[in-house]
Amino acid sequence: MEDFEENRVWKVLSIDDEQSVHDTYRAILCEDELGTELDDLFDVISSQKKTDSSEMRYHLDNELSGQAGFQRVEQALEAGDPYVVVFIDMRMPPGWDGLKTAEMIRQIDPDVRIILITAYADYELSEIRERIGDDFVFMNKPVTQNELLQITSLFVKQWFNAHENRTNNIEEDGSLSPSADSLFDHDDETFNVLLVDSSPTILAVYGFLLKRNPHCIVEVAEGVDEALERMQTFIPDLAIVDYFMPQKEGLILIKELLQQEAQNAVLSFFIHKSEEKLVEYESDLIEVLYKDDPTEVFLHRIGSMLQTFYTRRALHSIQNQATTPVKKTEQVEQKPFDTYRRLLLLESILDSVPEILLVVGSDQKISYANRTAVHQLGYELDQLNGMALSGLMDWNSPREGREERQLQCQDARNIPVVVSSYTLNGGGDAEGELLVCYLSDRHLGG
Numbered sequence: 001m002e003d004f005e006e007n008r009v010w011k012v013l014s015i016d017d018e019q020s021v022h023d024t025y026r027a028i029l030c031e032d033e034l035g036t037e038l039d040d041l042f043d044v045i046s047s048q049k050k051t052d053s054s055e056m057r058y059h060l061d062n063e064l065s066g067q068a069g070f071q072r073v074e075q076a077l078e079a080g081d082p083y084v085v086v087f088i089d090m091r092m093p094p095g096w097d098g099l100k101t102a103e104m105i106r107q108i109d110p111d112v113r114i115i116l117i118t119a120y121a122d123y124e125l126s127e128i129r130e131r132i133g134d135d136f137v138f139m140n141k142p143v144t145q146n147e148l149l150q151i152t153s154l155f156v157k158q159w160f161n162a163h164e165n166r167t168n169n170i171e172e173d174g175s176l177s178p179s180a181d182s183l184f185d186h187d188d189e190t191f192n193v194l195l196v197d198s199s200p201t202i203l204a205v206y207g208f209l210l211k212r213n214p215h216c217i218v219e220v221a222e223g224v225d226e227a228l229e230r231m232q233t234f235i236p237d238l239a240i241v242d243y244f245m246p247q248k249e250g251l252i253l254i255k256e257l258l259q260q261e262a263q264n265a266v267l268s269f270f271i272h273k274s275e276e277k278l279v280e281y282e283s284d285l286i287e288v289l290y291k292d293d294p295t296e297v298f299l300h301r302i303g304s305m306l307q308t309f310y311t312r313r314a315l316h317s318i319q320n321q322a323t324t325p326v327k328k329t330e331q332v333e334q335k336p337f338d339t340y341r342r343l344l345l346l347e348s349i350l351d352s353v354p355e356i357l358l359v360v361g362s363d364q365k366i367s368y369a370n371r372t373a374v375h376q377l378g379y380e381l382d383q384l385n386g387m388a389l390s391g392l393m394d395w396n397s398p399r400e401g402r403e404e405r406q407l408q409c410q411d412a413r414n415i416p417v418v419v420s421s422y423t424l425n426g427g428g429d430a431e432g433e434l435l436v437c438y439l440s441d442r443h444l445g446g
Contacts, residue, residue, distance in 0.1 A: 006166070007057070010156050011081065014062045015069035015101060016089040016117070022062035025087060028145050029058040029152065056153055066096030070104045073112065083112055085152055086160045090118035099123055099131060106132045106375070111162060113155035115139055129212075137205050150201050157272070157292030191306055192235035195220045196227045196253060198245040198268060202291065206240075206270075209299065215306060224248040228256065236265055237309050238302075243269045243279050254286060263430055264313055266305045307354045308438060356417065356437035359424070364389050376439070378410035395419070395435075407437060415439065 014025045017104045061083075064071040069088070076082050086105060099122070102114050114136040116128075128136070137151060156162070193216045197203050210218045219234050221227035223245060239257055241250035254267055268287040269279060276288070287432055289301055343378035351371040359368035369377075369384040377384070389395055393405045406414040415438040424432045 009059050010085070011076065011083045012060050012085045012087070012152065013069060013072055013076075013083045014060060014087040015064075015066060015092070015098075016062070017092040018089075019064070021089070021117075022060075024143070025062070025148070026060050027136060028148050028284050030060050035348070043227045045149050055158065066098070066101030066104070067093055069101055070096075070108075073105050076111055082109060084241070085113045085115060085119055088114045090116055090122060092117070097122070099128060102132045102136065111159060113159055115151060115155070117141060117143060131370075137208070146380065147201050151205070154202075154205070154291060157324060158294050161273075161292060161297070162294035170369075187304075189215055189310065190217055191215055191237040191309060192234060193218045193229060193302075194230065194234065194239045195270075196222075196224070196240065196245075196250065197242040198223055198247070199242075202242070202264055202270075206291075206298070208296065210302065213299070216302075224250070224253045227253055237246075238266045238305050240268050240270050243271050244275065251280075257261045264309065266309045268305065304439075310354065355439065356435075358389070358392075358435040358437070360389050360435060361432040366392075373437075376409070376415060377407060383410075395418075402438075405437075 012025075012029060014022050016022060031100050031141050061072060063072055066088070069086070073083055073086065086102075088098045088101050092098065092101070096104070098116055098118065102116065105112060105114070110133070114132060116136060116138050118138060118140065137155075139147060139151065193210055195203060195207055195210060195218065197206075197220075199224065202246075203222060207218055207220045210216050216238075219230050219236075221230050226249065227241075236257070239253070241253050243250045250269060254269070257265055257267055266287060268289045270291060271279060272292050275288050279288070287301075287305060289298065293301070350368075353370060354372060356373040356376055357368075357370040358366055358373060361367050366384050366387050366389060369379075369381065373384065374381050379387075391408070393407050395405065400420050402420050405417055407417055408414055417439055420436045420438070422434040422436070424434055
């Protein structure tokens with residue numbers, strides 16, 4: 001994928017029935033067009049510094065009605081130079097209102113990012129999503145300078161990455177990669193998700209997206225101290241933490257979460273792609289999410305992380321059952337059928353795990369493979385049982401932590417995975433390993 005086009009001038013359209021609103025947008029987004037004397041004015045009216053997003057360059061067009069704005073978008077598409085972001089006022093009498101305008105624009109340009117500017121709640125969010133999709137956000141009047149710069153910059157990067165990733169999200173057979181909604185199919189499961197960021201705009205945008213997922217119970221916090229206070233009553237299964245926060249870095253919160261070993265939580269830093277080289281952390285248990293990924297990629301990654309937590313919780317439960325001592329009375333009264341039923345239950349749990357599970361003996365041969373392994377690798381179960389692990393991947397025991405590997409399928413394809421190893425003990429002696437192979441986003445198309 002190409003690098004972000006830093007010097008490009010990005011096309012933005014504002015649709016509002018008040019000319020003064022357009023003048024405000026132009027003063028904020030297109031200061032070069034008005035002259036550097038505006039810098040002094042901004043210093044007077046705002047105590048906040050401009051964010052780095054002000055370095056991006058924009059060309060702003062404006063229209064006073066929804067119909068005229070729609071025609072502008074249509075003309076730009078026909079010219080092969082589409083708008084990236086559109087600001088739309090929700091109330092513009094006597095013509096189309098903001099939602100009607102957004103709906104008509106979305107029909108001809110499904111990629112444009114829409115920012116609805118409103119001081120009123122005229123519609124339910126469910127109706128808005130049904131009519132215009134997901135790539136929009138609300139901003140309340142009056143709009144501040146930093147809010148406008150930040151959300152415009154974020155949406156421009158999302159738009160760019162969506163276009164660059166489009167071909168990467170198509171599999172070799174021409175079909176689309178798994179959708180975000182299909183990544184997690186355990187309807188009765190719910191998960192606590194904690195989103196921590198210093199920006200109210202980021203919290204609003206991504207908190208809204210996370211709450212769309214019926215599996216997610218979402219809490220947001222504007223900083224480390226607020227997050228720690230939330231965690232007294234809300235234990236996260238998935239924590240998404242901004243690394244760069246002005247008061248305390250997100251690494252402080254992540255370290256606190258890493259100490260809660262029993263939680264098996266999935267932890268993720270939340271950054272822009274351009275910041276990745278500045279992030280320093282030692283644990284290989286920490287994921288990375290990008291703020292400027294396209295919406296569909298972000299949702300896909302969330303689904304993958306929920307799967308990871310589900311796997312960890314299932315394995316933790318199995319491990320607890322295996323190490324819990326059985327009372328002598330239970331041992332005497334237990335019937336062969338009870339043992340068989342427990343084995344069936346254990347196998348059903350392993351088969352429900354959405355990752356590839358392989359049990360490898362001390363002779364480095366596979367003694368168990370779950371249903372996901374059979375499905376993904378293309379082998380029959382009796383072919384995998386007894387197969388030397390070296391026939392699937394390069395793995396020398398023992399290993400610690402998570403490592404990237406390639407699994408070779410029956411048809412000679414290679415699947416990129418991240419492998420975690422757990423030692424299996426019997427009577428104090430190592431009897432082999434449980435390998436958990438997490439399917440990477442490259443394989444899933446994320």
